[in-house]
Structure formats: structure tokens, C-alpha cells
Amino acid sequence: MDKKELDIVVISDVHLGTYGCHAKELLTYLGSIKPNKLILNGDIIDMWQFSKSYFPEAHIKVLRKILKFASEGIPVYYLTGNHDEILRKFTNASMGNLHLLNKLVLNLEGKKAWFFHGDVFDVTMQHSKWLAKLGAIGYDSLILLNSVVNWMLVKLGKKKYSFSQKIKASVKKAVKFINQFEQTAADIAIEKKYEYVVCGHIHCAEMREISNNEGKVMYLNSGDWVESLTSLEYKDGQWSVYSYNPQDFENRQEEEQEDLKQMMNIEELLYKLST
Template identity: 60%
Template sequence: MKRKLDIVVISDVHLGTYGCNAKKLLNYLNSIEPKHLVLNGDIIDIWQFKKRYFPKAHLKVIKKIMNFSANGTKVSYVTGNHDEMLRKFTDTEIGNITIVNKLLLELDGKKAWIFHGDVFDVSIQKAKWIAKLGGWGYDMLIVLNRWINWYLQKRGKERYSFSQKIKNNVKSAVKYIGDFEKTASDLAIENGYDYVICGHIHQPTIKVKSNSKGSTTYLNSGDWVENFTALEYRLKRWKLYNYTNNKLIPFIPDEELKDMNTKDLIAAITIVEQP
């Protein structure tokens, strides 16, 4: 029997790249029935997208997400840096699928703030100024990130990518992760959020963070490249699901997907319903 969940948050899937573990993700998605699926950024890796590499399993993940939507699951696609091209479609709604830059939810009397987290790469030490500007300040950071990457491309340089920069320096990576968690948590406390939920840094965790002004619960959904993790909300509690450690009953892929060839899958995810 599939597990019924109120909210599921996944991020950093990187469909369209060799590092993506689409089969494991598909197996996980086939094991759950969420009321609300939050795709918290970097789901399709548009930065590294190659026309010749988009395997059948990657297409099946997209089809599965669309099936969720068609069957009544609310799907919120929160944009990240690797899929930042979708930010031009912010607030677009297609059936039960909505594209947003950030997501605010009321959960059993508590407030949750969900965003990918790449905006902190602009200047993590000075990012607290957006606490004084609220949602408008956060949106301005997104615009600033977009212009920075546009400028880098014009100069023939690579787009800014945190993950590429820290792989050669473990010490700086640890410091960045600590700064990232503190900045996100301080902002959440400043704005009165009980939960702050991020992705981006591929570090799955749930922890309570405090400062002199209060406390909040910081959550990170991790990734489906190395950690294979997701956040699940049910019975007023958050749980960090780990595909490797949590026992998972083997699920056969949906019958609708199992025998579909690549051509059929492409047709299924590109069809446009007529009113």
C-alpha cells in the first residue's frame, strides 16, 4: 500500500545529467500518495542539459509528476539556479501545477517558508538585509542572480555554481553550509516563520536553530544525486526520508509507465489538453 502524505518536498534532482538517479526517485514516487508535492528547485538541469542525454527513466519522472497533478495532487515547482530559466514563468498555473520563486504555507497553525536557496550565493554574509525588505527583497536577489549569470555568460565565463567552487576546498564548504543554515534561519526568525525549508546545498537535515530573537526549524531536502532524500510532512510532523536507509517495499512502476517507449513518453508529457 502506498504511503499517504500531506506534503513531500524534493529538490536537486538534476534531470538531464549523468549524476541523476531517476530510477531511485521514480521508485520512491511510486511508493507515495502526496496531497501536495513541492519541487524545490534544480529538478530539470537546464544549465547542463544535453539534447542527446535524457534517458527514458528521466522522462518517466516527469510523467509521474504530471500523473500526480492529473490525479489531484497539488504540485508547486519552486525555481532554483539550474532551472532559473523557468523564473520568467513565475506564478504561471497549468492545472494543478504552479511555478513560483518561493512558497509560503500554513501548516497546522505554523508558518513555513520554502525556497531553493541559491540567492544566498550572491553574498551570504550580507544577505540579512532582505529580512528588512520581506518578500520583495528576496525577489530582488533572484533578479540580481539572473543578471550576474547573464553578465558572466556575456564575458565568456561559466555561470556561478556553488557546488563547483566548494568541491576543491572542504574547509570552505563546511563554512559555507554553516553560514547558509544560519542566514536562512535568522531570516526565518526575523520574519516569524516556524519552518524554513531549502535545497541547493545537497545537505539533508532537520534541526532547530535559535538566536537572541527566537527559534525556527531549519530543514533541507537534500538531493537525488548522492543522498537520495526527501522531506515528508504528516500528522503535524516533518520527517527526513532517506532512500538508502529507510526500508522501501519494492514497487513496480505504474502500469501506465512500465511498457511505454521513449516516443510515447515524450508524446505524453508534451500533449496540451484542449479546453
């Protein structure tokens, strides 16, 4: 199967190292694309909940695949988020084609695109970080419980159900926070004369034009790989939201296994990047 050629792919909120992370599905997706640039827009590794006792092989393979992109000459931009904020002390560091940044501005066919995670707009992050971390643990526990319930639903031939998405849709405060987040990001982007503002953080994939009295901007969010399993793709001047569908990869298992066999380990890939 031919790999999908794309100008830019944006992925965020993978949360490697947590039970909710869909690493296998992400690995399958990454194996199906050939991007000219890969932007990891924060919370790729969940260092808030990092544990040596839980970091499965599939999670390691995702890191290997990302490093493989960089070793093959594809620029990979790792933009820090709140769950991997410990990396911010190394901002502006580079190793070959792997770049660690807090934000990124690209010129896309004459239009400026501003990429950053978005946690700077989260009041909880600014004033009650311990509460945010407690909430993250609760969220991961909810996802774990949800996975068990969904396994039972699939066995019974019924559709999967998302606890957290239902809660977000039902609780007015959550909906209000998301709307304020999007509007704030758009307002600042308009002030800075950007045509695109690209975020993560709130786990809600989106692509829509937002305006105010000063102008308008295209707001984009890459969603997450915990529940929605989404990314942003840019090709020939057009953005789109990609949603993972397992049926798209039914005939690709042998090719994926061969790709993994040829992949170097992390140490070898890092050495290749540094030389």
C-alpha cells in the same frame, strides 16, 4: 504494496539531464508515495547542462510521474532554483494543479512554512555566475567518476565512497559556507515570523532548530537526488528526512512496471492538465 500516504513531500536538486541524477531511484520512490501536496524545491531539470544528446528515458519518466500527480488532483508546486532559473520568467503561471513559483508559504496547522530553493544566499551565484556554472560542470564530472569507482567497489564487495561529501567535510570553506547558508536562512525566517524554513540548493539534507537573539525556527533541507537521495516528508504535523534504501523496494518491481504502463505520455498529461 500500499503507497505511503503523506501530507507533503519536498524534493529538490534532482538535476534531470545530468549523469549524476538518480532518476530510476527517484521514480521508484515517487511510485511508492501518495502525497497530498508535492513541492519541487528547485534544480529539478538542470538547464545549465541540458543537452539533447543526454536525457534518458528514466529522466523523462520522472517528469511524466510528476505530471501524473498533478493530473490526479494533487497540487504540485515547482519552485525555481538556479539551474532551472530560466523558468523564473514564467513565475506565477499555473496549469491545472501544476504551479510555477519562486517561493511558497503554507499554513501548516497554524504554523507558517516558507519554501524556497536558497540560491539567493549564494554569493557565487550573485557575483560570479560563470564560476558557479563551471563548478557545476566540475561537480557533474566528479559524480560521473565517482559512479565508476563505486561500481568497482561494489564488485569487490566494498562500501561505496562519496568524493564530494568527503571534500565538503574536509574543506573548511565548504563547511563554513553551509553553516552560513543555514544560519542566514534561519535569521530571515525568524525575522519574518515563520516557524519553518525549507530549502534545497546545498545538497545537504537537514532538519534542526536554529535560534538567534530574536527567536528560533525549524530549518529543513531536502538534500538531493544526485548523492544523498533524500526528501522531506510531512505527516500529521511532523517533519522527517527520508533517505532512499533500495532494500525497501525489492518486492515492488512488478507493481512499478504496471504503474508505468498505465502512465500517459507527457503530451497527453499536459493536455489533461490544461482542460
